[in-house]
Amino acid sequence: MTFRTRFAPSPTGPLHLGHAYSAILAHDMARAAGGAFLLRIDDIDQTRARPEWEALILEDIAWLGLSWDAAPRRQSDHLPAYRAALDRLSAMGLTYPCRCSRRDIREAASAPQEGATHGPDGIVYPGTCRGRPMAEAGPGDAIRLDMARALDTLADLPTLTETGPAHAGAIPLTRDHLIHGIGDAVLARPAMGASYHLSVVVDDAAQAITHVIRGEDLFEAAQLQAVLASLLGHPLPTYHHHRLIRDDHGKRLAKRDDARAIRLYRAEGATPQDIRRMVGL
Known part of the structure; x- marks a missing residue:
């Protein structure tokens, strides 16, 4: 290889x-x-x-x-390629439209019974719009991945192969962390063809990337991206998250x-x- x-x-x-x-x-x-x-x-x-x-x-x-x-x-x-990936995930029943603003998410996460957990995109989404059908999606909506449903479609959870100084080795992903520590990430934002997480997975597959070398601040993002790659049938690269x-x-x-x-x-x-x-x- x-x-x-x-x-x-x-x-x-x-x-x-x-x-x-x-x-x-x-x-x-x-x-x-x-x-x-x-x-x-x-x-x-x-x-x-x-x-x-x-x-x-x-x-x-x-x-x-x-x-x-x-x-x-x-x-x-390559916007059509990102749209095709998003449509594929939607056809699998794994996405939903979200009308929540950042302020809505911040206020919901700061409620006494919640507590704010931070993931790759900031505060982990509390699930307010989860369950809305894609037929309701409007131009002002973000499109989110239903993480729990997504994991249910995978026969096995991905394992990251990491060669960076802080996380070297094989790293099995866990359902609990993916749901509660990563959450229902945004796959497309209003007026944008795709989020960073979806576009990078499509791009890495299109360029046949075998090794992703980037800062350790993106280690959590790798877990989400590994799930997306697995859902889309793409091979997982080896990761090297270096010091900042x-x-x-x-x-x-x-x-x-x-x-x-x-x-x-x-x-x-x-x-x-x-x-x-x-x-x-």
Whole structure:
């Protein structure tokens, strides 16, 4: 099996040191295995994606000395594929429309008898709209996965194969955690063809990704994505959730941390090798 991995930034801001670490690590692991390193532009959210950020991403990656082995895949070019996956899950009876706002979810989860549990997308959905038929879905509704029903359709729950420093080994998923710790995740949002979780599963299958290399903050998301992949009949990749690059106060970097943007280091005369040293490679 050929080692195939990807770097999948969103064109919603400049790349920072954390992105550089993830991209370099994925590139180097692919090259060491004689495999392929692919680039994907996660521009599913067209309200925030900007062509100038995408152009800068390509420029920064090339400046870092990284090369990719196929034309970049843009999510905005593959909306019908995400819709087909969503329709398939709906035909299986595993989805329902949800009209709850973030405020509704926050207030329901803060009720005394509930208590807020956080999953890959924030507060785990309390199930307010569960049971609504898809025939009621309107343009302002999100579409959610009914996790309990989804698990009932699987003969066996997935097992993650993880090579990252914090979670190495075979990790069996449990029904209790998937229902109560992950919950009924959003598969499509209003005015968007698909959520991150559904689109990444479809993209990884389409690009024949064998190894997903990304930050440890997405480990919980891997459990949800493994369920979606299993429901859709896709093979599960091997995961490597790496450490995060943090600031001087221990907080992980975000796109708003423009002071650590790769473009600024470039402008100040840094070299790609300097960047490697800064992130511990």
